[in-house]
Amino acid sequence: MAKKLAVIGAGLMGSGIAQVSAQAGYDVVLRDVTEEALARGLGGISASYEKFVAKGRLTAAEAEAALARIATTTDLDAVGEADIVVEAVFEKIEVKQEIFRALDKIAKQDAVLASNTSAIPITKIAAVTERPERVVGTHFFSPVPMMQLCELVRGYKTSDETLARAKAFAEEIGKTTITVNRDVAGFVTTRLISALVVEAAKLYESGVASAEDIDIACRLGFGHAMGPLATTDLTGVDILVHATGNIYAETQDEKFAPPEIMRRMVDAGVLGRKTGEGFYTY
DSSP: OOEEEOOOOOOHHHHHHHHHHHHHOOEEEOOOSHHHHHHHHHHHEEEEEHHHHHHHHHOHHHHHHHHTTTTEESGGGGGGOOSEEEEOOOSSSHHHHHHHHHHHHHSSSTEEEEESSSSOOOHHHTTTOOOOOGEEEEOOOSSTOOOOOOEEEOOOTTOOOOOHHHHHHHHHHOEEEEESOOOOOTTHHHHHHHHHHHHHHHHHHHHHHHHHHHHHHIIHHHOOOOOOHHHHHHHHHHHHHHHHHHHHHOOGGGGGGGGHHHHHHHHOOOOOOGBBSSSSBB
């Protein structure tokens, strides 16, 4: 029997999750609110498959078959047949809760309802459903086709079975998982990167060192693949301000308070690579 996955949100994360899942043999329904967003998402998936074919990591036939396994829709009801539903929309609790309220009515009773959130407590998302034991965090990393990690997050009521099914799904699509046993804001990875980004931005803001030198220190001193400020530009300054803000709101821990420079960058529309300017110019 074909395995059925639904992905809510056709942005960078959602389309990436759809891409690797279709490649692993899942039948995928990719849902977004506009046809334009779906066309962009599907275009990105197609281009990514072409790159893999050019590099010899996929055959043209495999890429074509994977693409054929992805259906797109603007109708949320279309996710009703999925065994696993992964929500990958904007990092705002009200938006996510609205989707999970709807999924609670639409999804199969035994479906796993997963959120790709990077910082919002899973318990708060699960609380708006009648089946919190079926809700779990599956935090993938960008770009999904290249990044190996998936952080699994257990909400206060997430069942062992749901966690096991989420782990099996992540491993089937080629990811290595870590398990977050306590649903703290920011989990493991976002807490670590947020603390590093906040401190790096403060060092830069106060003139201690240039963005380049702070990033070089992390790359060569700590073996990081990319420095924290370059990572912020890649992810989006606005995304990191949201993530650190969410953790700060939950913990009131000053080390997660978004620095003034990052808040002003967001006010000015200086968001990193997607706007051509962030801590670096692109």
